[in-house]
Amino acid sequence: MAAGVHLIALEGLPLIQPGDDLGGLLAASLERSGLALGDGDVLVLAQKIVSKAEGRLVRLADVAPSSEARRVAAEVRKDPALVELILSESRRIVRARPHVLIVEHRLGLIMANAGIDQSNVAEGYALLLPEDPDASAARLRARLAPEGGRVGVVVNDSFGRPWRRGTTGVAIGAAGLPALVDRRGEADLYGRPLQVTMIAFADEIAASASLLMGPAAEARPAVLLRGLDWRAAENPAAHLIRPESEDLFR
Amino acid sequence: MAAGVHLIALEGLPLIQPGDDLGGLLAASLERSGLALGDGDVLVLAQKIVSKAEGRLVRLADVAPSSEARRVAAEVRKDPALVELILSESRRIVRARPHVLIVEHRLGLIMANAGIDQSNVAEGYALLLPEDPDASAARLRARLAPEGGRVGVVVNDSFGRPWRRGTTGVAIGAAGLPALVDRRGEADLYGRPLQVTMIAFADEIAASASLLMGPAAEARPAVLLRGLDWRAAENPAAHLIRPESEDLFR
Numbered sequence A, B: 001m002a003a004g005v006h007l008i009a010l011e012g013l014p015l016i017q018p019g020d021d022l023g024g025l026l027a028a029s030l031e032r033s034g035l036a037l038g039d040g041d042v043l044v045l046a047q048k049i050v051s052k053a054e055g056r057l058v059r060l061a062d063v064a065p066s067s068e069a070r071r072v073a074a075e076v077r078k079d080p081a082l083v084e085l086i087l088s089e090s091r092r093i094v095r096a097r098p099h100v101l102i103v104e105h106r107l108g109l110i111m112a113n114a115g116i117d118q119s120n121v122a123e124g125y126a127l128l129l130p131e132d133p134d135a136s137a138a139r140l141r142a143r144l145a146p147e148g149g150r151v152g153v154v155v156n157d158s159f160g161r162p163w164r165r166g167t168t169g170v171a172i173g174a175a176g177l178p179a180l181v182d183r184r185g186e187a188d189l190y191g192r193p194l195q196v197t198m199i200a201f202a203d204e205i206a207a208s209a210s211l212l213m214g215p216a217a218e219a220r221p222a223v224l225l226r227g228l229d230w231r232a233a234e235n236p237a238a239h240l241i242r243p244e245s246e247d248l249f250r
Helices: A022-032 A047-053 A067-076 A080-088 A133-144 A201-213 B022-032 B047-053 B067-076 B080-088 B133-144 B201-213
Strands: A004-009 A041-046 A057-059 A090-097 A100-105 A110-112 A125-127 A151-159 A168-175 A222-226 B004-009 B041-046 B057-059 B090-097 B100-105 B110-112 B125-127 B151-159 B168-175 B222-226
Touching: A004 A201, A004 B201, A022 A041, A022 A047, A022 A133, A022 A222, A041 A047, A041 A133, A041 A201, A047 A125, A047 A133, A047 A151, A047 A168, A067 A080, A067 A090, A067 A100, A080 A090, A080 A100, A110 A151, A133 A151, A133 A168, A151 A201, A168 A201, A168 B201, A201 A222, A201 B004, A201 B168, A201 B201, B004 B201, B022 B041, B022 B047, B022 B133, B022 B222, B041 B047, B041 B133, B041 B201, B047 B125, B047 B133, B047 B151, B047 B168, B067 B080, B067 B090, B067 B100, B080 B090, B080 B100, B110 B151, B133 B151, B133 B168, B151 B201, B168 B201, B201 B222
Parallel strands: A041 A151, B041 B151
Antiparallel strands: A004 A222, A004 B004, A041 A222, A057 A125, A090 A100, A100 A110, A151 A168, B004 B222, B041 B222, B057 B125, B090 B100, B100 B110, B151 B168
16 A cells, blocks of 8 residues: 555546547546556546446436336335336345335445436436446546556445445446455464455545545546555456345345 | 545554553654644544554453353354453444354444454454544544644544445544535535435545555554545534434344
């Protein structure tokens, strides 16, 4: 780990529209700021701009809610069309209460509303998560760091937590870095095995970037972390999802 | 929010011992590094050094396990003296499985082993959380920033999460900043109410600092975040704990 890390919000990105070449826009913004990506750099992108560029906007008037969606919508007091979208993006409902719908997203993420958001989206539309956020991160990394090396891309989103209030930034996609760092076998300062051995490196990166992005996550949707250090091999954000077999709280 | 934040690991702190004047050692380290605390600065301290300075080390040989501790220890396959300490620091057991003991700590934190750690602690000893981490943060802030103003102190620890693998840094104590930022009533870019409205600001700060601290959290146990911006009024890390009445997963 380095002794200093700089978080820098990218300037001059336009509001992203469906079909935009996000990689090109990011490359131009980096170039304008004189920020060529190099060793130890991680670019964190708000899920919203990745989803928008990938055209994951859905017009709610075009969605026909099923009878199950209508039943759940009445229970959770949400728009039946929105609930239809949530259920179509999910494997199952984890908790349903008035104004709360927590699901297991098809990617395995346990999250509210399958990550579908209507903030910062035009009236009458909803924005789904990227089809495959790890693949999105990998594509953007290939575009922005064609030589590879220790350059990471993380797609972040804001998640609630069961026992703690408020949201924090979480990595839903990652490429070029170890999303999960496994330190089993390493020793503490006294030479004894470390007790905390798996570190959600990409989640800590995602949370750091959220500090700059702000709540709308669109005024500053791209944040560069400069000065990170890592040794472990690359693995995707999918590795951060706890398998159901290890899960005591599903 | 500022457009750039710097994370700086403090240099030259000795290994902290019970009874050490942690505030004085931190002040000396800041001064040596030319880092006078100013507007928008937050100093994040690993729980371990705060606990050690406060003398929260317990010799396991001095602990007499109750019959309940012996029963739980057999179930979770841990040292009965350690389990006795965990139970004495807890309100109740949330989950007990072989090698897993998740409790509600007397402070309300849902966490493994009541936060009691044996890494980076001398053989035969265990380290408890500070008696009152918000008060610890407030005392250190009063020592390091006697004029007050927008200067924060956060005490962080590494927590596991129910649905995600790996630990992230979490704020167990905070002073001088809003640990929880409430943005209810603010608008998105389209003028509609924000959907994500409560932000765990201190947890995101704690996670950022963990990126530099590393897994042992003692090689670099103090990290300065410089360049943060906040408007909300101060509230302590206790505000990050979800009340049982709002909790769907306890």
